[in-house]
Amino acid sequence: MINNLNQSAHQKNTCCRYALLLMMLCCFVPALSQDKVASTWDRKILLAHDDAHYYMYSIKKSHIEHIHNWIDSVSYQKLSLKDGTIAEQVLLRTSKRTETYDSSSLDDTIINRLNVDSLLSANKLHYIFPDNRGLVEGQLSFNHKGLNLVMEGTNGTQSEVILPLSKVRKHIDWIDELVKQEVLDGKDLLPHLIGLYQTRSYYFIVIQMGDNSGIRDLRQGILPLSLEDLGNAISGLASRLR
Amino acid sequence: MISFFVGLLSIHIAYMFTPSPSVWERKVLIGVGDEQYFNYTFQRNYTGTYYHYVDSVFFDIVSIQNGQLNERKLLRAIDHNDTTTHNDWMHEELVTPTINVSQFLIEKSISPVFPSHTSFKEEFDFNNSGLIIRNGSKSQSIIPLYVVRKHVPWIDQTLKLAILEGNVDAKDNHTQVVSCYFENQYIFLIVQTGGSTIDTDLKQAILPVPLSQYKEGRRSLNRQ
Secondary structure, eight states: OHHHHHHHHHHHHHHHHHHHHHHHHHHHHHHHHSOOEEEEEEEEEEEEEOSSEEEEEEEEEEEESSTTOEEEEEEEEEEETTTOOEEEEEEEEEEEEEEOSSOEEEEEEEOOOOOHHHHHHHTTOOBOOBOOSSOOGGGEEEETTEEEEEEEETTEEEEEEEEEHHHHHHHOTTHHHHHHHHHHHTOOSOTTEEEEEEOSSEEEEEEEEEOSSSSOOEEEEEEEEEHHHHHHHHHHHHHHHO | OHHHHHHHHHHHHHTTSOOOOEEEEEEEEEEEOSSEEEEEEEEEEEOSSTTEEEEEEEEEEEETTTOOEEEEEEEEEEEEEESSSSSOEEEEEOOOOOOOHHHHHHHTTOOBOOBOOGGGGGGEEEETTEEEEEETTEEEEEEEHHHHHHHOTTHHHHHHHHHHTTOOSSOOTTOEEEEEEEETTEEEEEEEEEOSSTTSOEEEEEEEEEHHHHHHHHHHHHHO
């Protein structure tokens, strides 16, 4: 009986060891098969907006180990104008490129056949055009307070917060990094502006950080700004410059 | 500062008068093949009234070599009409897209393109000799004007305007490079002019610059 007990204990022990080994393998094997991302590029193409949402393409490239191996993805996104929450996201395409010493392969996959132009057309969503009326590059800046309107007055440069950093962060989650970099560089302007778009009710500010040279991250962000928020900032600034 | 408020004021005043017809055009580069590039063209036609305009969206296939439009697909055409002139807008979709762009690009194995650093665009400028690159007060021509003209058909207009305004030191403020993409041994420049008011044209064009020519230009510039 004691032998039986010992045998049973031994079996349990062995089972435990196997279970533990299996658990470790379960954790380890996916970790091995997971690709190591060296850098990510993210391009955003603003398409349209309505009263509550804005619509865009988000195009991502994740470099695996080195610059010639990557995974691409193209998604269509619908986001809240208020807080940048993704209300709808459709992954349209993924591509994986693998290069070795003697071969290279490209595995392109259609994930969803959604025709974005047809969708926008069916919902009567209208495309947005670049516009430099009113606002120009030198009049905007990001700092630890958020997005600011900057003006030269007789009493020096004055600025007024248009959107606090907490609100900017909702749309551009990497903004703190940009602000930190700006402070390090001793700049307070917006050298990263790549697009300004205006419609009847909104400005859309498109910014970029990083680039596509070498193994570095490239990020783009879209910040919707209501004409009402801008108007308030202008009034605040005008009263101080008066 | 005053000019800023005057600018904003002028937008509101402008709405009170009848505008001239104008066209706004936005180009979005989406992919590059061996001999052609692929882009969206968003076009807005202001018809000379504040109460009617037409938007069009095209998918373009363009020759890298000479800027020739090899194929153009109309994706959308939208007629916007303020029926009472009191903000009662009717938006009528006139066509149905005949192509699924995303699917087309996969079938052609065209990968999406990504822009270079925002500061890179500052290197480029235009003058009477064509596209130039600058380094302080030094400059070097890299694409002759007759080649630029093939890709940027409105370049002469903006150069003339710069000269008329006495801007003869070759700096042309009317045309600027707004973004750059490195792809397939080329640098694709998105070039823009105008667009300051509703009755002024806003134009964008895509100018492919062979990487070899850019590098050669940079070497010449360094030797100066």
